Amino acid sequence: MSRLTRRQALGAVTGAAAGIALVGVATASADTAPDRADGAAGAPGGAGGPAPFDEVFQGRRIQGLPAEAHAHAGHSTGYRVLVDGRELHVMQHGKSGWSSPINHYERFAGPLDAARTAVTSLKGASVVPFDPTS
DSSP states (O other), X not given: OOOOOHHHHHHHHHHHHXXXXXXXXXXXXXXXXXXXXXXXXXXXXXXXXXXXXXXXXXXXXXXXXXXXXXXXXXXXXXXXXXXXXEEEOOEEOGGGOXXXXXXXXXXXXXXXXXXXXXXXXXXXXXXXXXXTTO
């Protein structure tokens, strides 16, 4: 019966630690990646925010534009997303991405991705106003 030697155990632990370190470096470099033009955070569009967008996706018009920072419940994104002219509340979660109340537990690269996923999830339903006080 072969037994695990100290050298083999040390090699396995070192390999696992190196793999974890590489994942951490890759994640850190993704958080500081250059600006993107697809609505991701840091894209050109003013003050380091997401780029404006206006498109038709699955028959619905989605628009995103910088907005005056309006605070509600301590948040201020300074970005506004509309689906067929109705506001879709979006939240930026630091470097971890964006979300909306429709897909609250998912994170997206930018408000455009969050809006597209919300349109898909709505399946033709209208966006209703978001009231954080109710």
